[in-house]
Amino acid sequence: MTRAVLLVEDDLDDVELTIEGFRRERFAREVVVARDGVEALEMLERSRARDGLPEMIVADLKMPRMGGLELLRRLKGDDRLKAIPVVILSSSCREEDESRALGAAGYLLKPMEMAGYREIVRTLNALLSTPASKKYNSA
DSSP states (O other), rough: TTTTTEESSSHHHHHHHHHHHHHHTTTTTTTEEEESHHHHHHHHHHHHHHTTSEEEEEEEEOSSSSSSHHHHHHHHHHHTTTTTTTEEEEOOOOTTTHHHHHHHHHHOOOOOOGGGGGHHHHHHHHHHTTTHHHHHHHH
């Protein structure tokens, strides 16, 4: 999963829109998709043994089985995974404070139209180029 971003999203329309938005804005990362937090944790466990961890996780808040906040709690509680930057991508701004308190690297609102992905890609690229991300990637 090297040079990949793990997108954790249960809504297939949002998955397609996000991937298309990333493509149009030339986001230079492979996007791997998990349908909820449980699947994301399973994928992370497998990828750690095979081809490495993703550079970043972008997660929705509301998902079946395990949502974004619980996923964030579990990632930050795992010494092997806590350095991975996690960005919450949601249609609601209500949980922003809690997400940041739990250690989210960012909290972005889902855009209503394709042009909104320009700012999201800028933000993700900035986060990926921060010293914390570089430290994680070299570990």
